[in-house]
Amino acid sequence: MKRQLILEDGTVFLGEAFGSDEEKFGEVVFNTGMTGYQEILSDPSYCWQIVTLTYPLIGNYGINRDDFETITPFINGFVVKEYCDYPSNWRSEYTIDEYFKMKNIPGIAGIDTRKLTRIIRMHGTLKGAICSADANPEEVIKKLKDTEFPRNQVQVVSTKTPYPSPGRGPRIVLVDYGMKHGILREFNKRNCDIIVVPHSVTAKEVLQLKPDGIMLSNGPGDPKDVPEAIEMIKGIIGKIPFFGICLGHQLFALACGADTEKMKFGHRGSNHPVKELSTGKVDITSQNHSYTVTVESIKNTELEITHVALNDGTIEGLKHKHAPAFSVQYHPEASPGPEDANGLFDQFLDMIEVNKKEGVL
Known part of the structure; x- marks a missing residue:
């Protein structure tokens, strides 16, 4: 046919x-x-x-x-x-x-x-x-x-109610903006105590769960279409260590005063080289996104660029200059793709442990 x-x-x-x-x-x-x-x-x-x-x-x-x-x-x-x-x-x-x-x-x-x-x-x-x-x-x-396509994709793909994935390790609140199961698998492998929550969760609700860290997941669409997530992130920066992936990375940037824009055709594939600026190390990464954080908008924020895409120079990683928070535009959980950047999950858990020991938060 x-x-x-x-x-x-x-x-x-x-x-x-x-x-x-x-x-x-x-x-x-x-x-x-x-x-x-x-x-x-x-x-x-x-x-x-x-x-x-x-x-x-x-x-x-x-x-x-x-x-x-x-x-x-x-x-x-x-x-x-x-x-x-x-x-x-x-x-x-x-x-x-x-x-x-x-x-x-x-x-x-x-x-x-x-x-x-x-x-x-x-x-x-x-x-x-x-x-x-x-x-x-x-x-x-x-x-x-x-036709104007709807812009509520995150609302469609996110879980409607919180649910646990129990473990004996650090408690991680995983905010579901369209979470890939690969992210959950990586935390389960590390025996973390996971609570998955909807995209509409508030900072107050997150803090009531007494997490050791927060994970902001990937998801579809324009990050500016999720203003409630931006407000939630503003309410937790400096209070709880957190890590953002893909859409979570873009929301983190917006919450810190940076800006995002739509790319011409985006990055989608499992062969994108990304350079870590502090070490010069290059990882081959899995990516899937239509939007990017603009370089110019970082200048007057508390953010620092940590990773860039070698193909086009776009921002692939950020960290906060003072708070324990970082994000990447690519997918360290892969699925599909190379697992070069899988160690970022361990880096996040190390950050949580350091903050616990030093009593920073």
Whole structure:
């Protein structure tokens, strides 16, 4: 069965349908990772986006029960060069086609994903629609141009109620803005006592939980669309050690008076080199974000740049000059991707221990 991918700039791709038959709209983005399609499709940071994978062979090791980053995927579509009908892996339980039918996600294959990626790199991310082969492109393009996508992604993907993940180590309040399970796994491996809380948690509610540290998770969308999170962070800076990842990094910057802006096409993949300024060490990192903290806005804040992206010079890490708080734009938990930066979780726990011993907080 044939299917169309239609972009708001008028570009039309005709390909093969897989997954759900439902028509869906979304921001079309691309990911350059060569493996990890299951983690990508289940990453809440892709909420309502149509994800293009630049690696041409997708689905060849199937879908298994263990590699999900959330229980319910939030993506609005998958675009691939070729998907595999007969995966070969001992853990495989479904084909990607079967799984997408179960979760009502449309996919399109057999198109020139290299051409699509070049269009996005040239023009920036574009609105797009995955629709049937009979859909009128002119009508779809008009609808795309007239449509304003909702901006409440964090509210959609965040947990609605707090829940524990018990351990015997330091108590960490993990604020869920669209948390990948990989973050929770890293703290569980370190025997931390975790309480996962909704995005709307207040500083007062956080302090009542008596945490040793706070983790600000990744998540989708524009950080300025989550003002309640910015106010919460302002209320805890200097009171509790904390660590932010991705959206959590951007919210930390905004709470400290810095600014963010949307990137042309963002960073998405598992091969992004990042340099730590204090040591010169370079890590290959996993990334997924559309927004970045602007360099100029850091100057009049209490923040210091700790990491930069070698590809484009954008900010990849920050720390507070006085309070025990730091953040990174990339994903040290990987999933998928390299684990070069995994030690940041240990650095965070060391920070907590130092503050306990010195009685700073």
